[in-house]
Every structure is written in structure tokens, then in C-alpha cells.
Amino acid sequence: MTAYAKPTIEPAAIASAIGYHFGEGATDIAPVSGGNLSSVFAFRHNGKDYIIKFSDMEQAYATEWYVSKLLRKHGVPFPRCIGQGQSGPLAYSILERIPGRNLVDCTAAEQAAQRPEVIGLLTAMNHADVSETAGFGWIKPDGGGTFPSWKDYVVSFFAKEQSGFWEGWRDIPGLEPDVADECYARLLAFSAYNEPHRHFVHGDVSPWNMLSDGSRITGIIDGNFAYGDFVVDVATLRIMTGDANIETEYRAHSEKLGIALPDYEERLVGAYYFKGLDGLRFFAKMGRENDYRHMRQFLLSLTN
Template sequence: MTAYEKPDLAISEVENVLRRHLGPEVAEIAPMSGGNLSSVFSCVVEGKGYVVKFSDLDGAYETERYVSNLLSNEGIPFPKSLVLDKTGQLAYLIMERVEGRTLADCTAEEQTRQLPEMIGILSTMAEIDVGTTSGYGWIGPDGNGAYASWKDFVVAVNAEDQTGTFWENWYELFRTSCLERDVYEEIYSRLMTYIPYNEPNRRFIHGDFHQWNILSDGTRITGIIDGNCVYGDPLVDLAILDRHMPGNDVAKSYQIYHEEAGIAIPDFKERLIGAYYFKGLDGLRFYAKMGWKDAYQGTRSFLLNLKA
């Protein structure tokens, strides 16, 4: 199994799409870094910035448009969705551009200074009312989750048959990459024991909340982008940020924030461990597929050494 390759587009193709929707004044079209599954470009129209993303994956961006509306209405600085359409076999989404650079491009000190704001955003997302929707797992364009329970979702995303998705034929990774089946199955077994702690806490999960999907002007957070959005335990987002900002006591800061706000977090330790296992297991698979052996080894060690 080879590493996934994003769609390759000529600037002229991108220009045609943008002019179709934004008019002839489109200027400064340029590719953007980041995004493992999309080819992303920026442009300017009469001084205002826009972003267009292209993907060949089924249903790409339909949920992102829904999530854009959901988060924007709650004051989360998520890019507003403008156009969702197709060109040939590629789906594309045009959004307003959020100014700033990725938090990953900020210094470690700048990142640490903005941690309280990130904790606040995590808390706000976790409190979004999703009571009018149903289901767990992947959020569909109608706002509902794809599975009846968190357990059903966990089982499904780790199943061998992933036909038509990014993970099609992923079992080949056990043979062709650094992914170890015995390690994978050990972590999966542990994950299943924590499902009863995570399942009762159904909320919105961004699913990819780390420095490469957080924008900043160096002193404050200007935007949250992308995401693998699902319904489930919001501590999954905390686990992601904590693993991407080691040495910052992210989980402890989250607890303190909620204690000071008078918000109880039942079964915090058990839920966070379950969240670590859930995202870590997917991380092992992803790092193996992308050939990122150092990231694989670091995650492998962290998960195997987690203590109940």
C-alpha cells in the first residue's frame, strides 16, 4: 500500500473554478501547505481572502459545510463555507479565509501562551448543544451520526473492510509497513474496555485539534480549520491536543479550567485514557501508511505504557 497522494491540479484549473464563483477579479492564487487529504489553494478577491480545497474522496466536504455552520453559529472561529461543487471527479469547497499562520509555525513559547485560549475553545465546542441530532461517529451532511453507538463506530473504523474509503485494503499495512498486528490488537483490546466510560458523553468532536489545524497571529487564536468531525466523547479532542503539545500539562489545564468554571467532568481519567487509545490507534495506522516511522514509534510507546 502506497502513501495517499492528494489531487494534482494546475493553477489554471484552480483559477477557472474560482472565477466561476468569485468573479474575474480573482488574484494571487497560490498553493497552501498542510492538509493530508486535500489540495488547498488561497486567493484574494478585492482585498478579501478565500480558500478552495479539492478532494477525490467520496462525499468530501459535505460534512465540513454542515460543521462550518454549526461552529460559526456558536462563535467558534471556523471558516465560513460559501460554495460546495464538483469539477470532473473532484469535489471542491470554497470558504472564507481565516487570517493567521498555523500554530505549528509559532514558537513553542507563543504556543504555550495561547494554550488557555485553546482550552476555552475546546470547552466551548464540548458544550455545543447537539441534542437535536442523533447517532455517533462520522457526522453526515444532515447533521446526524452514522452509528447507533460509540462502540459500533469504534468497531466499524477498525474493521478490515473499508472499501471506498481512505483506509481501503489497510490490512496490507501489517505486511508492507511498520504497523505491527500484535501491537494493534493489544491497543484495540484495551480501547474496548474503556468504551463504557466514553459512550455516555455524546458531544461534538473536531477530531484533528492540533497545531496544524489551529491558526494564530502569534498572540491569539484566529481560526480552527479542517477536522475529522464526529459525535462522541469530547475528551478525544483534548487527547489530541495533549499528545501534540507534550510538556504543557494540557490535560491538567483543562481540568483546572473546568473546576474554576464549576463544570464537573465525570470519569475524567478513564474517559481520557479511552480517548488516548481511540486516537492513538488511528494514529498508528495513519503514521504507518504515511511512512512516518518516528511518529509511529512515539505513539506506540505512549499507548503501550498508559496506566489505568
């Protein structure tokens, strides 16, 4: 099995998708770096900047309309959705382009100065009002969750028989079955602490999915949007940055706002196994051996 490669998009397909929503007049169409699963391009139309991204994954952008409205309503700078559609076998989504560069490209000092804002925006996302919806796991286009419980979502997420991107994932070269089994058993044990909690989860919080002008966060982008325990986002940000201080900073900010965090440490362990096992199979599929070994060591040392 070869490492996954993003789809190659012909210029005519890009122009056709843009033209369907905007008509003529698009200029400065150019690829944008970043993104593991989407092929992304920037363009201008009538003096405004936009992004169009393409994916060969099923239902890749189906929830972005809902998520964009939800987060913007709560003051989170998520890009406004302009249009979506299909270009042959590929899904595409057009969004306003938020100014700024990826937070990861800021200096260490700039990132440190923006950490309080990152924690504040993460908390705002996690506590967006979703009381009028029900269900856990993947958020559907109508705003409902896909599964009746968090455990059902977890079991489905790591089921051996899957289609699409994760078809045959247990047989990915480099993924050690005994390590995957051990992490999954620990995940099931600790996910009991996550199950009672239902909030908005971005699902892919990282310095690569935050935009900055160097002094402030200008946008939050992308995500694997779901309903569940918000500590999944805390765990994700810690994994992606390697900074364990995020755990205590998030707790301190929550306490300042009067938000209780019962069983916080146990919930974090459950979240680490959930995101970490997914990371293991992803790194194996993408051929990222160093990242795989690092994640393996982190997970197996969590409860020792």
C-alpha cells in the first residue's frame, strides 16, 4: 500500500467550479501550500479574496455550512462559506479567504504571545450552544450528530471493516497490530470518562489550522467536526504542539470562567488514545515513520 496522495486538480476543473458560483472575472488563481487531504487554491474576484479546496473523500465538506454559521455566531473567526459542489468525483468548497499566515509560521515569541487568545478561542468553540441538536460523533449537514453515544462513535471510528480513506486500515504496512490493539483497549477503558460530555469538537486543532497576522489570531480553519468531549481538542493541540502546558492553561482559563472540569485527567487520557490511535494509522498510511514512532512511544507510556 502506497502513501496517500492528494488529488491533482486540472486548471480547467478549478476554473469551472469557480465560474459556476461567480461567473467570469476570477484572477490570481494559485495553489496554497498545506493541508494533508485537500488540494487548496486561492483566487480573487471583484477585489475580494477566496479559497477553493478539493477532496476525493466522501462528504468531505458537507458540514462546513453549518459549522461556519455556528462558530461565527459565537465570535469565532471561521471563514464564511460561499459555495459547494462536485467536480466529477471530487467535492469542493469555496470560502472567504481570511488574511494571515498559518500560526506555525510565526516566530516562537509570536506564538507564545498569542497563546492566551488560542486558549480563549478554543474554549469559545467548545462551548458553542449546541443544545438544539442531538447525537454524538460526526456532525451532519443539518447539525445533528451521527451516533447515539460517544462509545458508538468510537467503535465505528476504529471498526476493522470500513470504506473510503480507511478501507483496510488494519493492514497498512508499518502499523503494528499488537500496538493498535493495546491502544484500542486502553481507549475503550478511558472513554467511559468522556462519554457523559457533549460539546462542539473541532477535531483538528493545530497551529496549521489557525491563521495569524503575527500579533493576533485572525482565523480558525478546517476541522474534523464532531460532538463529544471538548478535551479531545485540548489533547489534539497538545499533541500537535508538543507542549504539555496547554493542559494546565486550558484548565486555568476554564476555572476563571466558572467552567467545571470533572475527571479532567482521566478524560485527557481517553482523548489522547482517541486522537493518538487515529494518528498512528494516519502516519503509517502517509509513510511518516518518525511521527509514527513518536506517537507510539507517547501512547504506550501514557498509563505506565
